[in-house]
Amino acid sequence: MIVAVDGPAAAGKGTIARRLAEELGYAHLDTGALYRAAALRVLDAGIDPDDAAAAAAAAAGITQTDLADPRIRDDHTAKMASRVSVHPQVRAALLDHQRNFAAHPPGGAKGVVIEGRDIGTVVCPQAERKIFLDASIEIRAERRFQELRGRDAKVTREEVLKDIRKRDEADRSRAVSPLVPAPDAYLLDTSNLDIDSASAAAKAYVLGGVGLP
Numbered sequence: 001m002i003v004a005v006d007g008p009a010a011a012g013k014g015t016i017a018r019r020l021a022e023e024l025g026y027a028h029l030d031t032g033a034l035y036r037a038a039a040l041r042v043l044d045a046g047i048d049p050d051d052a053a054a055a056a057a058a059a060a061g062i063t064q065t066d067l068a069d070p071r072i073r074d075d076h077t078a079k080m081a082s083r084v085s086v087h088p089q090v091r092a093a094l095l096d097h098q099r100n101f102a103a104h105p106p107g108g109a110k111g112v113v114i115e116g117r118d119i120g121t122v123v124c125p126q127a128e129r130k131i132f133l134d135a136s137i138e139i140r141a142e143r144r145f146q147e148l149r150g151r152d153a154k155v156t157r158e159e160v161l162k163d164i165r166k167r168d169e170a171d172r173s174r175a176v177s178p179l180v181p182a183p184d185a186y187l188l189d190t191s192n193l194d195i196d197s198a199s200a201a202a203k204a205y206v207l208g209g210v211g212l213p
């Protein structure tokens with residue numbers, strides 16, 4: 001069973017995908033972390049983000065150590081991830097890993113929950129369950145602000161809102177694998193839901209209770 005969880009930044013994908021995986025005993029993959037790790041390599045090596053071949057080589061070289069680097073969560077890294085993710089070569093470099101994870105869940109799990117932007121449309125269009133999470137941009141910016149504030153005292157609400165708006169536009173308008181709901185996705189707007197209610201709705205859908213097309 002493949003559960004695809006897609007949506008824009010700070011819609012609640014991370015928390016909901018992790019909870020679903022935990023409750024269902026499925027393996028979990030955060031594909032945004034792959035793009036962030038690639039971006040961190042680009043930043044650390046001083047690679048020109050417009051150099052698609054060099055960025056793709058950086059993406060192909062990511063390791064568990066890169067994925068464990070706390071700097072992948074920085075806003076700065078997220079912006080670079082959005083930038084390098086426009087290159088088809090970068091996306092191709094990360095595709096096999098994502099598809100292998102879906103085909104061979106680690107630990108012999110019976111299913112996977114994979115979160116990202118293009119899981120239900122491109123990476124695993126055959127997924128049995130597809131959730132597209134969304135929330136108003138103000139609410140997503142507030143959530144991300146609260147999350148980042150703990151680590152970076154200098155960040156402001158206005159900056160976070162501006163960055164999320166920019167990243168939304170870039171992720172939605174890129175030519176390859178843009179952020180768009182799969183036609184058969186269950187659309188879940190979390191603007192007015194707390195995390196428990198949103199997780200419960202997602203779980204009910206996965207178990208076949210509601211929202212099935």
Ligand code: DC
Pocket residue numbers: 009010031032033035036078081082085115116117118119167171
């Ligand atoms: O989900 P996130 O905020 O960690 O993702 C960071 C960036 O990575 C996002 O702005 C675009 C890119 N990304 C992508 O292009 N495709 C994915 N499946 C996941 C992330």
